[in-house]
Amino acid sequence: MKRGSIWAWLWVVLGAIYFFLPLYATFDFSLRLKRGVLSFAAYENVFNDARFVESFTFSLQMALWTILVSLILIVPTAYWVHLRLPKVRPFVELITLMPFVIPAVVLTFGFIQVYSKSTTFFGIALPSILSLDFFTLPGLMQVRDFVSSRTPITLAFPIILIAGYTVLSFPYMYRAVDTGLRAMDVRTLTEAAESLGANTPSILWYVIFPNLRAALLSGAFLTIAIVVGEFTLASLLVWPAFGPYIQLIGANRAYEPAALSVISFGLTWATLGLLQLFTRGQQGQIAGAR
């Protein structure tokens, strides 16, 4: 296998260059804010920018809400399908794969079309969900809307944004949960719990959730990786999230965007590194549309 090995090394080295060169260049570039010396000044600027902290916190909150909604929707459904309705499994799976058919831009377009107008539903006038603001969260009220530079405003609770992120998280979450459910004997566990007098919610909470811990963690980390830097939905629905913030800085500054890129790469690395740690050997494949 000598000859094969040389070719293999060539591909690996090429791949490694492709991986690392942009990262190295970005890091190098991010240190050159001060002429002639290498410094972390760009990073200081970034961390001292209130908008960085605000937009990042906002996106993190969105990620947590998305995980919550996604779990509440996916886990009971996947469990139920496994246990009672195996014949609808392909259909449920198809629905969770829809984000691969409907690009995020198109999804947003549809959201705006359906939910931005006040509609009448069987004669009852409903306000648009996009402008609902009676769900305000304390944490969100401080967020400055830098996108349209209206200074401190009260923000509505971003229902549509979270719903959109939940849709985007479906493929990863469903796959993780489905794999987790296949790995355990759902029927026996359920029957055992039922014979001890448990009802369905307690079975889900005390039996299924704990057994799915690794799968759920992997789905959750992937969701964080996707949501925190997400740009398309956040920018088109005009929310002051981390993705639009990076874009805004990129349009106005030279070195800070490089620093932000390094930070956000570190974040992706950290979330996916944690994912590998928690799910050692369980998830063969991290990303990908399957």
Place this chain on the structure above:
Amino acid sequence: MTHTDSTGTPPAPPKTSSSLWAWLGLVPFFLFAIAFLLLPSLSIFINSFQAKNGSFTFKNILDLSEPFIRNAYWNSISISLVTAIGGGIFGFFLAYAVTLGGLPKFVRPFITTFSGVASNFAGVPLAFAFISTLGRAGMVTVLLRDTFNFNIYDAGFNLYSFWGLSLVYMYFQFPLMLLIMTPALDGLRREWREAAENLGANSFQYWRYIAMPILLPSLLGSMILLFGNSFGAYATAYALTSGGAINLVTNVIGAQISGDVLNNQGLGYALALGMVVIMSLSLIGYSWLQRQTERWIR
């Protein structure tokens, strides 16, 4: 208590009395899917066939043949094809190298982990990473100019062009290919190669007549996924070209959402509908190829 040793899901016992009740368990999920998948898609579909006054029309669909729109589709489709094929081939060779290339053991987890990260590292930060590398003041550009007196921009390279964007897309395309192809390559059984060699086949013949026919469906299927992966991409191109030096369908839709750039609401919806149709066709192709693969690789 007896229980059959089943790892999969045995068919549910017939419980006719509670079957309607069983369906109720799926209501929350389906309600969500209707509200946030079906209704938005349906609204785009309906609006594509509506004129300004609300009457039915095919005009929006026919208007997709306008030069500007045709150009956007052409760019989106060609960049997706280029990066799917390019990223597919490179990713396949890399997957081959880490699975069957006879490399030391530590290389594989290293490359796979990094691919997992890289395939998720897209969007705005990725665009800035490449601007720092190959932009006009990027590290590689400056290095080549100062040490070799070679200006890549004078030589015709431009990061903010079609090929530049393709290069950027490749960063998340080939790692994805690697992640999808490694299980398929692992599925090639050693007995097949030994059997072929016993019958006198050389390495080329083994690949030409045994391995390639088995791998081809998953190879093509993965490339279709890569195609969809870049066809729907919006943020990377937006950040790289600040909104639209390269005319892509996603960017036109984005601009149409922010303000009616096409001066025709209906055309915007038809544009979006066209994207969904292309994506659906590619997913159908993918699942067909997936079934072909499963006959051999389990």
